[in-house]
Amino acid sequence: MTHYPATITTSTRGGVGAYLLSRAKPHLPPWLAVGGIGLAGGGAHLMWANSAGAGVGLTLSAVALTGATWWAGRETSTQRRLHSAITVAAGSAWMTGAALAGPLTGILPDAYLMGGAVLALSWNVRMLLRTSDGTAPAGNADKSLLEKVGLAKAKIGKTEVEPNRVTASLALEGGEQTNDDVARALVRIASALDLPQSAVRYQPSADSARRGELVIVPKDMLGEPEEWEGPSLPGGSITDPLVIGRYDDGSPLMVWLPGDPDAGRNAQHFLIAGGTGSGKGDTALNLQTEILSRKDVIVWMSDPKSFQDFRPLLPAYDWAVEGGTGTEVMVEALQQVIPARTGWLGRHSYRQWSTAAAVTQTDPAHSCRPDRTACGCEGMPYMVAWMEEAANTLRALGDDAFTGIAQEARSAGVSLVVSLQRPSYDQMSTSTRASLPSVIALGCDPRDEGFSLPEAVIDQGAHPGAWGNRKPGYCYVVAGGIDPDRYANPGRTRQFTTQAVSLMETLAQWAVRNGASADPITAGAARATAGGAYTGRGTADTYEEQTTVPEQDDDQAHGSQLDPEDAAIDPEADLPEADQGDDAPGLFGTDTGRKPNTPAEARKLFAAALDEFEADGVMVVGPKDFMDWCDRNKLSRPWVSARLKEAAEEGRLKPTAQSGRWRIVPALTPA
Numbered sequence: 001m002t003h004y005p006a007t008i009t010t011s012t013r014g015g016v017g018a019y020l021l022s023r024a025k026p027h028l029p030p031w032l033a034v035g036g037i038g039l040a041g042g043g044a045h046l047m048w049a050n051s052a053g054a055g056v057g058l059t060l061s062a063v064a065l066t067g068a069t070w071w072a073g074r075e076t077s078t079q080r081r082l083h084s085a086i087t088v089a090a091g092s093a094w095m096t097g098a099a100l101a102g103p104l105t106g107i108l109p110d111a112y113l114m115g116g117a118v119l120a121l122s123w124n125v126r127m128l129l130r131t132s133d134g135t136a137p138a139g140n141a142d143k144s145l146l147e148k149v150g151l152a153k154a155k156i157g158k159t160e161v162e163p164n165r166v167t168a169s170l171a172l173e174g175g176e177q178t179n180d181d182v183a184r185a186l187v188r189i190a191s192a193l194d195l196p197q198s199a200v201r202y203q204p205s206a207d208s209a210r211r212g213e214l215v216i217v218p219k220d221m222l223g224e225p226e227e228w229e230g231p232s233l234p235g236g237s238i239t240d241p242l243v244i245g246r247y248d249d250g251s252p253l254m255v256w257l258p259g260d261p262d263a264g265r266n267a268q269h270f271l272i273a274g275g276t277g278s279g280k281g282d283t284a285l286n287l288q289t290e291i292l293s294r295k296d297v298i299v300w301m302s303d304p305k306s307f308q309d310f311r312p313l314l315p316a317y318d319w320a321v322e323g324g325t326g327t328e329v330m331v332e333a334l335q336q337v338i339p340a341r342t343g344w345l346g347r348h349s350y351r352q353w354s355t356a357a358a359v360t361q362t363d364p365a366h367s368c369r370p371d372r373t374a375c376g377c378e379g380m381p382y383m384v385a386w387m388e389e390a391a392n393t394l395r396a397l398g399d400d401a402f403t404g405i406a407q408e409a410r411s412a413g414v415s416l417v418v419s420l421q422r423p424s425y426d427q428m429s430t431s432t433r434a435s436l437p438s439v440i441a442l443g444c445d446p447r448d449e450g451f452s453l454p455e456a457v458i459d460q461g462a463h464p465g466a467w468g469n470r471k472p473g474y475c476y477v478v479a480g481g482i483d484p485d486r487y488a489n490p491g492r493t494r495q496f497t498t499q500a501v502s503l504m505e506t507l508a509q510w511a512v513r514n515g516a517s518a519d520p521i522t523a524g525a526a527r528a529t530a531g532g533a534y535t536g537r538g539t540a541d542t543y544e545e546q547t548t549v550p551e552q553d554d555d556q557a558h559g560s561q562l563d564p565e566d567a568a569i570d571p572e573a574d575l576p577e578a579d580q581g582d583d584a585p586g587l588f589g590t591d592t593g594r595k596p597n598t599p600a601e602a603r604k605l606f607a608a609a610l611d612e613f614e615a616d617g618v619m620v621v622g623p624k625d626f627m628d629w630c631d632r633n634k635l636s637r638p639w640v641s642a643r644l645k646e647a648a649e650e651g652r653l654k655p656t657a658q659s660g661r662w663r664i665v666p667a668l669t670p671a
């Protein structure tokens, strides 16, 4: 304790007596005051005994003094103010009585001895309580704290104290300081109070640049991990809140995906941003188990990490693909599905998706018939397209394409959820980031905070960088439907332990039986793009089928990373066959084919190859996919490039957003 050395110094210098006196000194003034009042009462009696005028004067003085004390105490705490006023009222009343009737008359001596001692002691106790824990006197606490953090002129107003939360309104000196100064001081306030950075937050007033509310949550209520025990509302609607964890005051951490015109909210796309070990995987499971347990939604899932975290949920997805070509095809399909869905919603007079759109269309107001009689069309469930570890996919897709998808998806009843391995601008461009305004920001590198969260939320005290990977599942959620005052409030998602696996499997089976399946419009557009690669919601077996898709390496997946040799190819040029070169036969030891005899035969062979890709569900191809094929058939890659171009002219292929990559138009379905 800080008084300790002082104590020793005093005691060694003046001996025990002096030491005790020094300790007692601060407690003497109330007793001296009681003695002084006793003397004054006696003296006054000598002067004013039996004087009616003095009686009136003394009584009025006592009342005035009490009033003055009450007024003077307006800046201190209510407790101190009352204590002072009662002391002054009691002292001055006794003094008036003693002056007029004599200090030894009636109950006055008893009142003096007992009342005086009690009042003096009450002040001693107050002082002891104030100093025994080494804290500053209460009346000055705010002041010294604010002084310490450079906000000396700020005033603390109405303060609300809840069990683990203090909310104090703060007013800064007009013209001198702004809410930004408080934002900058937050970390110093946390330091002065010996609390973690996330325990102190500031909610600036919307109406004033120098007012706001300082919120201090001293105890971290999220410290104990909470295990996931099942979805919050199985069989509910996707429009009901999705509960993914809790806030630090115990209230549920909820998000919404579909738009809600009544709440002035559009359909939302989410970014899940967090560093390695921040609990992204479990956060995704929280959100997915909520989504998949709702009855009017389908999920498309792309996961380059081979469903490491999501395997138990596989049967519940409408379509699940790994990275590489699988994702490429899914993104292509998504681009076709979105306008098809928007068209259907429009024809059925939905300005945006709502629960009514998910059921059979029996309402004439939502009929697609010209005569406005109920059309009975099958309903269209909401759709979530989830891209796990999406940096590569988004980069390949390009900013414009992604921004377009994100914009149009909203009116198609589609939400995108994108998770990033590292939340930073080298993973995702500024404009792509801007297309995903809703975010679940988990722990990250402090330098990446600005990517994860809007500046205003960081200014309010949100610091996911302070968590890193030490607090898995801790997150800030910034999204429509959430009170903006909550944005800087930490929450924590629930943990998925091994016990959760069987529950997730049960949930997936439940979803297969009771959840929505894709409507004819969505499924039709998906099949028209992806052919047999699109599965529709089913069992895990559907995934097993997909795993027969040949493994693609990263370069094959992304047009921007195409082999430079291919990038230089002019597909217009009618290039020579490879058998004239010296690299043709047996290059990969797969000399199993034979060179076609005529160009017509070669073209037929090429068409058969496209059919084969389609049958395998490889719906996006480029020259590189034909490498082995070229070797087997002794044809060159430039020749293949030219044929690809030709097939596009014939309508068998369509160009994708990535140069050098083509989408196979399924042979049996119109594009």
Ligand SMILES: Nc1ncnc2c1ncn2[C@@H]1O[C@H](COP(=O)(O)OP(=O)(O)OP(=O)(O)O)[C@@H](O)[C@H]1O
Pocket: 225, 226, 274, 275, 276, 277, 278, 279, 280, 281, 282, 283, 421, 472, 473, 474, 492, 493, 494, 495, 496
């Ligand atoms: N909400 C949570 N509460 C408590 N512990 C959690 C929570 N979420 C995750 N964890 C634990 O934190 C650890 C890291 O979680 P996880 O692997 O999900 O992180 P991640 O961000 O997905 O990491 P990576 O990017 O490396 O896959 C795991 O041991 C997990 O059990």
